[in-house]
Amino acid sequence: MANTVKKSSSRQFKLKYHINYMLVALVAVVLGIMSKTGVITSRSSLEVLQQIAIAILLTVSLSVVVGFLGELSLGHAGFMCVGAFLGGKFANDLYPLLDVFKKREFSEFLEKIDYKPLADLLEKIGYERLNDTSELLILIACMIVGGIFAALAGLIVGLPALRLRGDYLAIVTLAFGEIVHNMFMTAPEDIFGGPSGFKTPKYDIYSLFIIALVAVVICIILVQNIMRSKHGRAITSIRDSEIAARATGINVTKYKLIVFMVAAFFAGVAGVLYSFTQTKVQTEHFTYIYSIEILVMVVLGGMGNINGAIISAVLITFLDNWLRGVLGEKAIFHKLIYAVVLIIIVVYNNAPALKSFREKYSLSALMGNIFKKKNDPAKPGDDEAKWHRVPTKIEIDEVLSTKIQRDPTTSIKPDKGGKK
């Protein structure tokens, strides 16, 4: 009986587990069509879209480290910096190849080709389309190269993560970010431009955001599926208790390195995208303050919650731009507001004194009271249904610490099945 329930629930396609990236994809398609047909023409709104896509990439990737692995990384901007500079460098090296596709050079190029049908085919396609296609290919290649370099940097940061935990690791990642920022700033000017900035090719603004959103979709699908697989469970188990995870035979070393590399990879991709939106990339953009801004988005979205991370990235980037437009000179006030909101949210969500209050009045509890039927203890618990969810924070510390204080009569009560 239980077996059949298991099978049917695991094979069912549940829309709510796929809705997030589908929505992003839908947005990408709709806005792509709108910009191609000329409905959206304002550059500023397209810039906001690019920023939102980059912010989502950064936030989702950081939430893998902070929310799922449970290690605080303050060097995310450093990975982005690696991606932006090395990807931008790669693009700078590849862009001269595009000269072939200019009108005059193209005909010369065609004459050089010995194989006639190929030359005919190329001529038929036309140099403009070839130019666009190869520009896109270069962008993708740069994203992959920048991502891989950033992932290598992530590997380097991941190595200390094997020996250090918590605060110590946080400070090492912060140090890493500062080292990277410092290195690119003091690197020879003919390679990376020095403090004044590094010139990178700028991609067509009307199509870059589509590519960025596609990258976001890929990122969300990948991260979400990793977290729902057994590897994701292993990662969250390391967060909840490293010793217990090790004792169960989970390869902590492997998973920590994987998490750091995956997060760094997407941060690097975001960096490459950033370098393509800018004519000049400056190291000042990548200080630890930026890492903290990304962290704020992750925390506001709820740690270990991908959808929350996406929503907060969208909202904060949008609000940022909107407030900057509205407030003008007084735009610094929004930083103050963020700081206050951040403190209040973290204190509210974590203060031990507010625990009972939280449980009583939390949004999920309220929703549960209204929409969900009471769990019937006679029926077998539907654990399998929860298996599809991306695991959110399980407060093992709270469980351990409240065990002693808990009233014996309450502990006998059946676990509230699907509520958490």
Place this chain on the structure above:
Amino acid sequence: MNILDIIINSLSTGGTYAMIALGYTMVYGIAKMLNFAHGDIIMVGAYTMLVCINRIPYTTKLGNMVADMLVKQCGLEEKVAANITVIAFGIISLIIAVIVCMLLGMIVEKLAYKPLRGASPLAVLITAIGVSYLLQSAAQIIFGPNQQNVPVGDFGKSKLFGVEISNYLIITLVVSVVVMVGLTLFIKLTRTGRAMVAVSEDKGAAQLMGINVNAIITLTFAIGSALAALAAYFTLIKNVGITNNMGAMPGIKAFTAAVIGGIGSVPGAMVGGILLGVIETVATKIPVIAPYKDAISFLVLVIILLVKPSGLLGKKRREKV
């Protein structure tokens, strides 16, 4: 370049770092949390001095009057008299800054950190980051983003074994040594100091012994913030302009120093601070690696942590289930 010059320079830089690192390490030892906002308390101290010296009306007038009086009564030269007044005002403003910073440290502890006692360390750290962000943006709103100068007087130069050395370096060095010795004695000899050690060893047991743990934690924050104000004075003495994020870099570096020395250990913070000062000063003197001096000090941190994960003088923590 002279060896003595390098020694004095690195020791005084290290002394400043040690001052800040002590704040980090004491708070970490007792409250088991990383006070990320500590660097910004330096900034608040510096701005307090700015307000005391430049912004309060009549201070200039009062200063002129005192200088005049010195000229008339004691027969000093005008320049010297003006300088003495500026120095005296600087020291008075330092005292005010110490008080302001202590109050600020206690308020921050009460409002942001105390509710989270017993919560996960990550939450506390993120709150601390939020406080740091808050202080920085508040300072930017109040004082603007531009760099400002605060005159605290010229201490002149003196000759030591035939080498010309700025006096402020010596003052920094001497004051930091005095503070470090005083703090060590305070922790070793007084009842409050012993109570601090007890709280850092075992909070529950300390409470059972009749120690007011909350008061001790507040006191620790107050002492740390007072040291931060002192560090702010050491920064101003160098004639460096102040901005709203001036505390960030020294804060991070001093934190690095605290971690190098083993966070939670008071002598460790001193050793780490001075080590960092030496590394930085030597790196500045070698032209090839001078631009990379920040990167080098962080690299040293990473290497030391990889070899000794709990720092040079830190206690080994064995994880238990």
